Amino acid sequence: MVIEPNVKQGDILKIEKIKHPVLVVSKDFFNTSGAIIGCPIYNNNNIGPLHIAINIEGKQGFVQCEKLALLDLNARGYKKLSEITMRDRMEIADAIQGIFDYI
Secondary structure (H helix, E strand, O other): OOOOOOOOOOOOOOOOOOOOOEEEEHHHHHHOEEEEEEEEEOOOOOOOEEEEEEEOOEEEEEEOOOOOOOEEEEOOOEEEEEEEEHHHHHHHHHHHHHHOOOO
């Protein structure tokens, strides 16, 4: 039985057995499968073009876009912590798209 999580693109989750919060970068229709594609959010920034700064409830974090991971929420507990702005979503989507550009 597949559990449809109420998880949206741009949500920040705390996922069981994962140390850092995870930003959901997959689209909402994908997330209904019970799996998400996410990127970890670190407190420290190791300078790089794929480390995007975000502010969450007055705290700064850095989304590491090169560390995309497929995570099965049907197999793990999770809790929604927060969500990012549309502007941040667009900047992160652009960075991730840049990983796959052919030029």
